[in-house]
Amino acid sequence: MLACDGALWFQLGRCRSVKEFEKLNRIGEGTYGIVYRARDTLTDETVALKKVRMDNEKDGMPISSLREITLLLQLRHPNIVELKEVVVGNHLESIFLVMGYCEQDLASLLENMQTPFSEAQVKCIILQVLKGLQYLHENYIIHRDLKVSNLLMTDKGCVKIADFGLARTYGMPPKPMTPKVVTLWYRAPELLLGMTTQTTSIDMCHCCRRSPAPCLPCLRSLPAPHAPNPSLPTPQGFSKLPLASQYTLRKQPYNNLKHKFPWLSEAGLRLLNFLFMYDPKKRAGTESQAKRSKP
Incomplete structure (x- = not known):
């Protein structure tokens, strides 16, 4: 055998x-x-x-x-x-x-459903995806190819993350990995700009995509990625990214997400901001502090 x-x-x-x-x-x-x-x-x-x-x-x-x-x-x-x-x-x-076995994937479901998901259904789906991601990240695994076609759903509404062909384990300090992973339309800005060390943040960025168009625009081929979303402040360490010198970002002193997504509730905007600004080091520090403060 x-x-x-x-x-x-x-x-x-x-x-x-x-x-x-x-x-x-x-x-x-x-x-x-x-x-x-x-x-x-x-x-x-x-x-x-x-x-x-x-x-x-x-x-x-x-x-x-x-x-x-x-x-x-x-x-x-x-x-x-x-x-x-x-x-x-x-x-x-x-x-x-x-x-x-799961009866369908979210990509085909979104394409064929006659009416969109209700707000409650969207919350249920997102919560399940985040729970699955939390489990992966707590076990030091990054998926690296999260997208609607890789999210399966049973006939009872249970969402399951699938297709782990690009998934990798990671540690601290992170080791170099190829940046040419994740379907291009879902690729995090730091990957488009050539970052080789990867953490759980690249999975969180995929959660920011809404069908049918991505929040983060990017071109269809490398090595000419689009600049990161100008609605976001320039992140720390941006200048150290291998391809950052090829771009000049427009100054954007404030967060513009509310204007880009006027239909989002305040809770939705808070979640979107969290996903964009997700920092695993800060999260770990916050959780440690919370544990220490418990009686």
Whole structure:
């Protein structure tokens, strides 16, 4: 069973055959594999069966899939998609991830729904996403590709963060990582400007996007990213970013978000400001101080 690849063997044990699953229909295709709705013939449970893409791989399983499997095996949270097991086909390059099944993703749901979500529904969805992110960040994991197509929803309204092909663990001090991650329209300003060290802040920026247009404008190709949103004050350390010298920002002494989003309530504006200004170091310090102050 070499298909389980190296150290994963000790975590997974014996891999079942994909023949024990009945493929019902194809439900999607992403960068890292094709996804099917399937039935486990042993338990009669409906699952999502994700075939790992092995294009031009000569040295075993792709590193992105290994990272995804390793991370998901450690994660158990109501708002994180569940990896149940890894199964194999007749060939070493035929590997499938058995995931918990969700009826739809938010991207297709937003495109096809006749009426928009109510304010209460939006709050419920955002709260679930933030709870899932909090769990990831408390376990020193950054997702790095958060977007509506990677947010799944069950028929009972439970939102789950999925697709961990770009996810990485991080530590302090942060180690260099490639800035060319995250779908371009969701990419944080510091990534567009070439920052190589990444923290949980880049995930929080993705929460600021509203469909159909992003809050933070950026061009469709690098290395010519758009300047960060001029509604925001210039952040500390901006001048040290590798590509910052290529731009001259317009002076903006005040926050302009209220004018850009006049339909937002005061609570919505407070949340949006928090997401833009999110600082994991300050957050950690605030939480530590709060714990010390408890009787």
